[in-house]
Each structure stands twice: as structure tokens, then as C-alpha cells.
Amino acid sequence: MDFAIPADVVALADEVRTFVARDVIRFENDARWGAHGPSDELRRELNALAAKAGLLGINAPREVGGRGIDHRAQAVLFEAAGYSMLGPVALHIQAPDEGNINLLSKIGTVEQKARYLKPMAMGDMRSCFAMTEPAPGAGSDPGQLKTRARPNGNGWVISGRKWLITGAEGAGVGIIMARTGDGPGDATMFLVPLPHPAFKLTRVLDTLDCSFMGGHAVIDIEDLQVSGEDVLGEVGKGFQYAQVRLAPARLTHCMRWLGSAQRAHDIAVAYACERLAFGKPLGGHEGVSFMLADNELDMHAARLAIWQCAWVLDQGGKGQKESSMTKVIASEAIGRVVDRSLQVLGGLGLTRDTMVERIYRDVRAFRVYDGPSEVHRWSLGKRIVDGNKLRKA
Ligand SMILES: Cc1cc2nc3c(=O)[nH]c(=O)nc-3n(C[C@H](O)[C@H](O)[C@H](O)COP(=O)(O)OP(=O)(O)OC[C@H]3O[C@@H](n4cnc5c(N)ncnc54)[C@H](O)[C@@H]3O)c2cc1C
Incomplete structure (x- = not known):
């Protein structure tokens, strides 16, 4: 097992983090981000900034001029981009486009790729x-x-x-x-x-x-x-292709949302270190510091599950079982992290004065799409029981 991140990925992740902090976060209160998502006008402005920073389409396949990065590199870069919910929009690595690009590059004909893949990969078409x-x-x-x-x-x-x-x-x-x-x-x-x-x-x-x-x-x-x-x-073969699309696509959701969980946690840590209650900073009370510690534990477990699944996919495995397990582990862990972060912020957490409120609302849906937790548990449980029956037979 080698958990070392290659130097070029470390450098690129630094670029993504810098870009998100410098060029993306300032748009989070832009009126063009409405109840039905950021507008296309806002997306194009963000895409132009990403292009200027050399980061647009970092995930695009090589055949259309992208870097063709592997799943393990994605894990690091997508988490960095997810630090702002607008980060993946800016880099054009957001769902559902990212999964569709991946599917089209795997099973599209030459004509279909010529018509759709390049504009999709470079953000000219959603x-x-x-x-x-x-x-x-x-x-x-x-x-x-x-x-x-x-x-x-x-x-x-x-x-x-x-x-x-x-x-x-x-x-x-x-x-x-x-x-x-x-x-x-x-x-x-x-x-x-x-x-x-x-x-x-x-x-x-x-x-x-x-x-x-x-x-x-x-x-x-x-x-x-x-x-x-x-x-x-x-x-x-539609159902087979749906599986080809889904295993990596649900994993990239885990990566992006892990970045957002880290953001919520960082906001909570900053507050816990400054806000005083009963004569000391909130973080000095075990009830709060334990919540922060549990956040780190949850994020660490989610990250390791993501990296392992990414490794399976990079070895050419289908990763269906791993991505299913990772989806449950990560979506639930991330949900807990954001919930605790909101709690640490007290009343502030419920307001739109920090991003935690918006992340909290958004991340809830992740336990439903790409397979509700119960469906993944049911399918895993079925494998266990069926496997046991086969062993006995
Ligand atoms: C924000 C969001 C974005 C989405 N985007 C897309 C999209 O772009 N394209 C698309 O095609 N779909 C999309 N979906 C749909 C998503 O994939 C479905 O919501 C999901 O597959 C669940 O289907 P359902 O909503 O019909 O729930 P139902 O099938 O009605 O299930 C309801 C609940 O029943 C329980 N349940 C179901 N089966 C079992 C079982 N075997 N054992 C135990 N409990 C079970 C689960 O708790 C589940 O949440 C999106 C959903 C959301 C919320």
C-alpha cells in the first residue's frame, strides 16, 4: 500500500486550492446563484477564470485535450475543488456532466464523440x-x-x-x-x-x-x-452502462462533498477557537472539542474509503461493491460532519452568514441520489447472505 500522493498531483491540488480561495469563494453570494443552482452566465464566468488559471477541464479525457488524470488524482483534486460548492462548477467537474463525459468517452461512437464530447468536456455544453x-x-x-x-x-x-x-x-x-x-x-x-x-x-x-x-x-x-x-x-445494454457510469460517478460525488465537509469543519474550528463561553473558548470544552475530533475521524474514514475505491478503479476493477460501500460511508460521515459543524456554530450555523447552512441543506440529498443508503445496505446484505448460502451448499 502506497498512500503517497505524486508530486505533480500535490502541485495541481495546491493550484486548485489557491484558485478556489482567490477566484471562486467571492462568488458564493452572487445573486446569479439561485434556488435552482448557479446560472449559466455565472458558470461561464467561473469557467473563464478556471481557463485563465489553466484548470478548466482538468478531468477531460486525453482524446479531447485533457489531462486524463486517474481516479486517485481525482480524489485529491475534486476534494480541493469541493471546498466551495462553486469550485466543481468552475472547473466543470460537476455532476451530472462529469459522469456523462466519462460514459461518452468510454462507449460513444467516433461521430458522437466528435459532436458532443469536446464541447461537454470544455464546458461549452452542459x-x-x-x-x-x-x-x-x-x-x-x-x-x-x-x-x-x-x-x-x-x-x-x-x-x-x-x-x-x-x-x-x-x-x-x-x-x-x-x-x-x-x-x-x-x-x-x-x-x-x-x-x-x-x-x-x-x-x-x-x-x-x-x-x-x-x-x-x-x-x-x-x-x-x-x-x-x-x-x-x-x-x-442500458443497465450495464448505467453501472459503468455510476461506480465512478458516485465516487466523485464523495470526493467533492468531502471538500465541502472540510470547509464546514474549518468554519466550525475557527468559531470554536474564538467564541468564548463559561470563561474559555468553546473549543476548550470537551463537548465541543470531541465534536471537532469526531469530524476529523469521519473525514479520515471517508477519505480512506474513497482512495481505496479509486485505487480499485485505477487497477481496472469495476469497483461496484467498493463504490457502493464508499457512497454509504462517505455520505453518512459527511452528513455527520456538516451537522456537527452547524451545531458548534450555535445560532450562527442556522443563518446564511456562513456557508455551513447551505452545505447542510445541499449535502442531505446525497444520502438519496446515486442510491439511497438503504438500497446500498440491502444490496450488500444480499451479497453477504447469498454468499453464505453458496458456501454452505
Ligand atoms: C438532488 C437529486 C438529484 C437527482 N438527479 C438525478 C438525475 O440527474 N437523473 C436521474 O435519473 N435521477 C436523479 N435523481 C433521482 C435519484 O437517483 C433517485 O431519487 C434515487 O434513485 C431514489 O429513487 P426514488 O427517489 O424514486 O426513491 P424510491 O425508490 O421511491 O425509494 C424511497 C426510499 O425507499 C427506501 N428503499 C428503497 N428501496 C429499498 C430497499 N431495497 N431496502 C430498503 N429501503 C429501500 C429508501 O430509503 C429510499 O430513499 C436525483 C435525486 C435527487 C434527490
Whole structure:
């Protein structure tokens, strides 16, 4: 086991930290960051600053001029960027784009990459990933997928309803997951240029979180005609590709949110060292210092889980079990860190005078998306029980 971070990654992480502190944090109270996320105008301004600092698209694949960094480097750099919720927006390593770029670079055709990959990777185009549906459709159980794609003479016609689709508003391309057969695994991914009249954005939902561009939308897909060239990967392999996308994509969420947890913790530490109560700084009371210590313990455990999973992915492993476990460990640990940080701040923590309140609201959603904790526990438990049955047989 080698936990040493290569010197070039250390140097790049320093650059990212400096950039976030100097160029990004000052935009956190910009009026263009609203309830449905930062506006595209704000994003483009931040992207221009990142480009000037040589940091835009640090995660882009080599084929489109990026650095092609590995998952372990991502772990360090994304955490540094996540110190501000606008950091990943500035560097264009935010969800869902980052996961979509990764998927397209793995399974897109030459033509699809030429059309979408470079603009997506460099922030000229945003994207969305449309899988989830309102009940009784796909949610925790993707097998309940109801959106259908039917073949016709010109390709496929897609119909269905999606919801909670992050970034659909303002996206230049969407990946739609649709059922293409009657078997339980018969699903296919389609690439659709947006906006499209048959991909109707009904409303943007009002949600607890506010860091994702475009917010989360409800989409009615009404007889959307796509051609055979718009199939992403192979017909019938949609669920397999969803797993290819999800293992690294949920890990990068862990990385970015760990950076935000560190921010909340740092704000709490500064307050605990200055604010006096009962004759000494808050941090001098064990009840507070233990909370700060628990924060460090939680962040350390989350970081190690992330790094180990990143290592598995770098060795060519699928990392499905590891990323599932890491998602639970990190999302819950990060939730606790931010909750304690808010508590240490007392009344101040509840106000918008620090970023902790906003991080607290935003990070709550992370225990739901990319698989709720209970679904990961259920699937891990099933593996354990099934494995035990097999051993006995
Ligand atoms: C902020 C946000 C952004 C999102 N962005 C996108 C996006 O861009 N694209 C997209 O396609 N989707 C997106 N989603 C949807 C997300 O992936 C789903 O919310 C998630 O998969 C859960 O599905 P559901 O909401 O339908 O919950 P349900 O399936 O209705 O489940 C509800 C609850 O039931 C429990 N549960 C479910 N199954 C089990 C089980 N087997 N054992 C024990 N308990 C269980 C869990 O506690 C779960 O939270 C987003 C969601 C949020 C909140």
C-alpha cells in the first residue's frame, strides 16, 4: 500500500486550492446563484477564470485535450475543488456532466464523440442524464423503468415521463434511458440534442439543495424521434452502462462533498477557537472539542474509503461493491460532519452568514441520489447472505 500522493498531483491540488480561495469563494453570494443552482452566465464566468488559471477541464479525457488524470488524482483534486460548492462548477467537474463525459468517452461512437464530447468536456455544453421516473416508474429499482423506445423505419420513438433530472434546463444534450424490450434487462441509452420540442421540460422542482446548475426537472417525453445513430453503446445494454457510469460517478460525488465537509469543519474550528463561553473558548470544552475530533475521524474514514475505491478503479476493477460501500460511508460521515459543524456554530450555523447552512441543506440529498443508503445496505446484505448460502451448499 502506497498512500503517497505524486508530486505533480500535490502541485495541481495546491493550484486548485489557491484558485478556489482567490477566484471562486467571492462568488458564493452572487445573486446569479439561485434556488435552482448557479446560472449559466455565472458558470461561464467561473469557467473563464478556471481557463485563465489553466484548470478548466482538468478531468477531460486525453482524446479531447485533457489531462486524463486517474481516479486517485481525482480524489485529491475534486476534494480541493469541493471546498466551495462553486469550485466543481468552475472547473466543470460537476455532476451530472462529469459522469456523462466519462460514459461518452468510454462507449460513444467516433461521430458522437466528435459532436458532443469536446464541447461537454470544455464546458461549452452542459448535459443531463434521464433515468429516474415518478412512481410507479424507475427509482431505487431501475427495473421499474416505464419510458419506452419503439423501433420505427427512421430509428426509435421514445415516450415517457422522467423526474428529478439534474441540469435538464439549459442542457445541450441528454442521455435518456428507455425500455427497448420486454425482458427485465432490456433497456437502451439514447443521446438527444437539446432543447428538443418532444423533450418537454414541465417544471423545475423546488428542492432542499441548490448547488446543481439547472436544478432538477420533470420531463415529458412525447414521441421523441431519434435515429439509430443516437443509440449510445449497444441496444439492450442500458443497465450495464448505467453501472459503468455510476461506480465512478458516485465516487466523485464523495470526493467533492468531502471538500465541502472540510470547509464546514474549518468554519466550525475557527468559531470554536474564538467564541468564548463559561470563561474559555468553546473549543476548550470537551463537548465541543470531541465534536471537532469526531469530524476529523469521519473525514479520515471517508477519505480512506474513497482512495481505496479509486485505487480499485485505477487497477481496472469495476469497483461496484467498493463504490457502493464508499457512497454509504462517505455520505453518512459527511452528513455527520456538516451537522456537527452547524451545531458548534450555535445560532450562527442556522443563518446564511456562513456557508455551513447551505452545505447542510445541499449535502442531505446525497444520502438519496446515486442510491439511497438503504438500497446500498440491502444490496450488500444480499451479497453477504447469498454468499453464505453458496458456501454452505
Ligand atoms: C438532488 C437529486 C438529484 C437527482 N438527479 C438525478 C438525475 O440527474 N437523473 C436521474 O435519473 N435521477 C436523479 N435523481 C433521482 C435519484 O437517483 C433517485 O431519487 C434515487 O434513485 C431514489 O429513487 P426514488 O427517489 O424514486 O426513491 P424510491 O425508490 O421511491 O425509494 C424511497 C426510499 O425507499 C427506501 N428503499 C428503497 N428501496 C429499498 C430497499 N431495497 N431496502 C430498503 N429501503 C429501500 C429508501 O430509503 C429510499 O430513499 C436525483 C435525486 C435527487 C434527490
